[in-house]
Amino acid sequence: MIHPSVLRLELAVVGLMLAVLLGDAFARKASRRYWGAAVAAALLALAGYAAAGAGILPNASARVFTAEGGFLVDAFALWVKVFALVATAVCVLLTSRTPGEDAPGFAEQVVLQLGVGLGMMVLGSARDLISFYVSLELMAIGLYLLVAWRKEDPLSLEAGVKYLVYGAMASAILLYGMALVYGAAGSLEFGIIRQAAATRSDSIVLLAGFALLLAGLGFKVSAVPFHWWTPDAYEGAPVPSMAALSLLSKPAGFIILARLLFDVFWPLHAMWQGPVAWAGAATLLWGGLGGLSQTNLKRLLAYSGISHSGFMLLALASPTRSGVAAMLYYLLAYLLSAGLVFTAMCGAAGPGARYDLRDLSGLGRKSPWLAGALLLGLFGLGGIPPLAGFFGKLLVIRCVVSESGWGFAAAAVGGAVGSLYYYLVVVKAALSPEENGAPPIAPVGRSLRALTAALAFGLLLVGAWPASVWGALRNAAEALCQ
Amino acid sequence: MLTTLIILPLAAALFLLAAPVRNARLARAVAAGTMSLETLLATVCLNGALAAGGGLAFETRRAWLPDLGIGWHLGVGRLGGLLVFLTALVGFSAALVARPTERARFHHALGLVIVGGMVGAFVAQDLFFFYVFHEFALIPTFLLIWIWGGARRREAAMKITLYLLAGSLVLLVGLLALVLASGAGTFDLPELRAHLAAHPISNDLQALIFLLLLIGFGTLVSLVPLHTWAPIGYAEAPPLAAMLHAGAGKKFGLYGLAVVAFPLLPSGAAVWKGTLAWLAAAQILYAGYIAMRQDDLRRMLAWASVSHMGFGFLALAAGTPTAMEGFALFLFAHGVAAAAGFALAGFCRDALGVCSLARMGGLAQRAPFAAAAFTMVALAGFGVPGFANFPAELMIFAGGLGPWPAPTILALWGTVIGAVYFLRAVQRGFLGPLAPALAQAADLDRGRRVAVGLLLAASLAAGFLPRGFLGRDASISTLASGLGGVRSAAPAVVMQGGPEARLVSAGRPNVQDPVSR
Incomplete structure (x- = not known):
């Protein structure tokens, strides 16, 4: 039995996708000017509705099941939906700047992004292996297309192929793991798998399946050693698709990872804590050091994304509620800061831009607005108070010091310093005087300004007053760790 | 009161950024006006x-955020009050001295933000906000340096930012470890101190x-x-940044060691x-010898400032009441003298275009x-009586001789080295025949005169009347507990009479100081 009312948020997004497709078929060109803004506004309204409980959850500790127990709505799932809706709104607004609302394929791109967001929303509620896999593939298929979107550009195609091949491999690994887990537990349902993990923790089949699941998700979150695709995919993808990769796909990986670690495989936590911490430290250092020699902003941001994944893995490596809350806060801070950087990138150059660092020269003079957004976003990523990134780092380091130990704390500091250096390199490029041949900048439109202001406000609010979101995060963490 | 003290400069910075102040002089006036008000408030705060x-x-x-034990807790103790006053004073002078060639509004706004942040750090009683x-x-x-x-x-900007941010990250790990290891579940400094005294x-x-x-x-x-x-950070920084950082910002580290590290982790x-x-x-010796070899005035001052920080560390290591x-x-x-020094060096670079000692002889003409003014900075720098550095260094030596005789004697040699490099700078830069590069040089303008004069006057005032700045029964116990809570076991040394009497009693540390073991 499926109760459609439990799926109301997801159904609304499906409705929105249909509306955009139909609109694309019938609407006249002149009426499309504010499509991006309209879709984003609808998504944000839905996000507000979801944040208020969406009429599904009577209170923060309730759990509502449907689809034979395969779909669960609890405080954690609702938080994921809010996050996914906001992140999708950011991606849609970015698309409305590059390639632009009147460009061919705009509507399709928006529909695909909505699909990716929808995948993440379902993933947050996944309660068995089927809905887990289907929602993850729903995201992946949209992203395969989005990454290769600029098909006249060989770099974008290369990125698309690379992402597709790696992604297919990751899916295969995941499926293999799922099959083993299914075989060991005798059920697809997370509740029963958890019982199996509790009673038969010595089953080699179950453990192998679990390990394969972790490896497959390691690809999604670009954890070392499954991170190789990231810089190439980021470099080739258009900026809005890059935003979808890092604001939707990566968070989705962390969400399902948290669900697996803290719910399904919680009985094995003594076993997974160490490997997750080691992977986190390695990822952090790789991201922090690998970005040092980059001369292309997109590749550099890919390494930055890897280093942030390391931080979030380290948060998850502390098997406590505060670990989950720290990871969720960190994701939010990452959404706001990286969103600002992507906004500035979209504003600073047209669709075909390569974003070499030297192309940024003179940005401070040409557009103080965009340069300000870029700086704020980079400082947010670097974790400068009072921006949210700082409090996220503080929460993670607190977890690391209390649960993982000094070596990991040292790795966190080392990785963070490395990434601070390359953020400063970007700041340096943006503030340096204009070089000859740097392309001019089109005036910043109203929707992009609104997006910048909203993200900057959020970054400051969440950072200077974390209590504004802390209650929701704590509820989500408590709902997950039952 | 303290919240006002933090918000006032930040609000003025926002005003400067938002208001259509096109005129550089007007921007400076707004910044200096705000800072004079801030200085008044800081005086009340110190009192x-x-x-x-x-x-x-x-x-x-x-x-x-009660869940994590973080609270907005402000309060000002003796040491904090003195540093708040120092920050405001240096901020005021720096605003008067700053002459940015472009984007004056932004320049002054950044200076105001630094002052707001530093004041916040000195009055925060919660380690998180600290x-x-x-x-x-x-x-x-x-950004100012950049x-x-x-x-x-x-x-310079890359180097200073990376070093300081990396240091801050290590500090963050240390502070978090301290809070977690204490088991108190709070970042509140007085509560932590009370908890750690018991457990x-x-x-x-x-x-x-x-x-x-x-x-x-x-x-x-x-x-x-x-x-x-x-050295490179201060040498390349504009006067506003160099004055604020060398004068006030850098003191944060010593302050933190004195109120967090030493009392909480005995x-x-x-x-x-x-x-x-x-x-x-x-x-003291290493940086002092390097300072002797510098040709650039600002580099010389920067190395001198590094060298001087050694006295602070020595005092902390000694930990006797006199030393503290x-x-x-x-x-x-050190704050006022360094700020005055960098103001003058900035004047040489910006207004005269010469900062190399080899090319700027005879400026006195x-x-x-x-x-x-520079001669006075130099005299203050190597601790001539009358300037605040003299009683300060004397008390540090007197207090340090008991616990660490050999390092203290070596540090004493540092004042001799200081005399060498400061007098050398005075002689090469300001005395002798006039250098051709300075033929058209003009003297300090009114704003700079007020700024430098004020800083030197403050140094003299603190040199003659240290009690007015430290309080009547100042000692390690009250200074440390001025940041709340537990008094140290060492009995306070109560000094009587004028500053001379005080210095005499400070000169015999072993009689009165229960040397910390």
Whole structure:
């Protein structure tokens, strides 16, 4: 039995996708000017509705099941939906700047992004292996297309192929793991798998399946050693698709990872804590050091994304509620800061831009607005108070010091310093005087300004007053760790 | 009161950014006006702290994130009050001195943000805000150096920012470890102090956390060998940034060691004290000898400032009441002298276009005020009686001789080296025949005169009347507990009579000082 009312948020997004497709078929060109803004506004309204409980959850500790127990709505799932809706709104607004609302394929791109967001929303509620896999593939298929979107550009195609091949491999690994887990537990349902993990923790089949699941998700979150695709995919993808990769796909990986670690495989936590911490430290250092020699902003941001994944893995490596809350806060801070950087990138150059660092020269003079957004976003990523990134780092380091130990704390500091250096390199490029041949900048439109202001406000609010979101995060963490 | 003290400069900065102030002079007037008001408030704040008798004055508490034990808790103790006053005073002079060639509004706004952040760090009684406010003040420093610095400004800005942010991160790990290890579940400093007095952390862990804090705070104060950011950073920074950082910002590290690391981790401190004392002596001599060889006036001052920080570390390592009294006065004395020095060096670079000692002889003929002021900075710098540095350093030596005789004697030699490089700078730069580059040089303008005069007057005032700045019964116990809570076991040394009598009694430390063991 499926109760459609439990799926109301997801159904609304499906409705929105249909509306955009139909609109694309019938609407006249002149009426499309504010499509991006309209879709984003609808998504944000839905996000507000979801944040208020969406009429599904009577209170923060309730759990509502449907689809034979395969779909669960609890405080954690609702938080994921809010996050996914906001992140999708950011991606849609970015698309409305590059390639632009009147460009061919705009509507399709928006529909695909909505699909990716929808995948993440379902993933947050996944309660068995089927809905887990289907929602993850729903995201992946949209992203395969989005990454290769600029098909006249060989770099974008290369990125698309690379992402597709790696992604297919990751899916295969995941499926293999799922099959083993299914075989060991005798059920697809997370509740029963958890019982199996509790009673038969010595089953080699179950453990192998679990390990394969972790490896497959390691690809999604670009954890070392499954991170190789990231810089190439980021470099080739258009900026809005890059935003979808890092604001939707990566968070989705962390969400399902948290669900697996803290719910399904919680009985094995003594076993997974160490490997997750080691992977986190390695990822952090790789991201922090690998970005040092980059001369292309997109590749550099890919390494930055890897280093942030390391931080979030380290948060998850502390098997406590505060670990989950720290990871969720960190994701939010990452959404706001990286969103600002992507906004500035979209504003600073047209669709075909390569974003070499030297192309940024003179940005401070040409557009103080965009340069300000870029700086704020980079400082947010670097974790400068009072921006949210700082409090996220503080929460993670607190977890690391209390649960993982000094070596990991040292790795966190080392990785963070490395990434601070390359953020400063970007700041340096943006503030340096204009070089000859740097392309001019089109005036910043109203929707992009609104997006910048909203993200900057959020970054400051969440950072200077974390209590504004802390209650929701704590509820989500408590709902997950039952 | 304290919230106003933090918000006032920040609000003025926002106003400067938002208001259509096109005129550079007007921007300077707004900044200087705000800072004069801030200085007045800081005076009230210092008086309140001195009157509070070792407790906290003007306390404010608000809940912020109770789940994690973080609260908005402000309060000002003696040491904090003195540093707030120093920050405001230096901020005011720096605003008067700053002459950016472009984007004056932005320049002054950044200076105001630094002042707001530093004041916040000195009055925060919650370790979270203590850390956050300091770090908040770092980014404007970076931007000031980056945009308005000298020829090698990019390199300098990158270096100073990376070093300071990396040091801050180590510090963050140390502070978090301290809070977690204490088991108190709070970042509140007085509560932590009370809790740790009753339930101290195990000795091994204390030693480790203390080392982290020492590296973190030490980087911020340019403790050798973590000092390499300082010479280039100060040499390339515009006067506003150099004055604010050398004058006030850098004191954060020493302040943090004095109010967090030493009182909360006594047995950790005992492990590292010896190393610190020897490092301090090494720092004074090493940086001093390098300062002797500098040709660029600003580099010379930067190395001198690194060298002087050694006295602060020495005082902390000694930890006797006399040394700690000297420590507090030293922070103020060095702050005003360094700010005045960088103001004058900035004048040489910006207004005269010459900063190399080899090319600027005879400036006294064209700019007598500047020459006189620099001579006074030099005299203050190597601790001539009358300036605040003299009683401060004397008390540090007197207090340090008991616990660490050999490093203290080496440090004494540092004042001789100081005399060499400062007098050499005076002689080469300001005396002798007029250098051709300075034929058209003009003297300090009115704003700069007021600024430098004020700083030197403050140094003289503190030199003649240290009690007015330290309070009547100042000692380690009241200074440390001025940040709340537990009094140290050492009985306070009550000094009577005028400053001379005080110095005499300070000169016999072993009679009165219960040397910390």
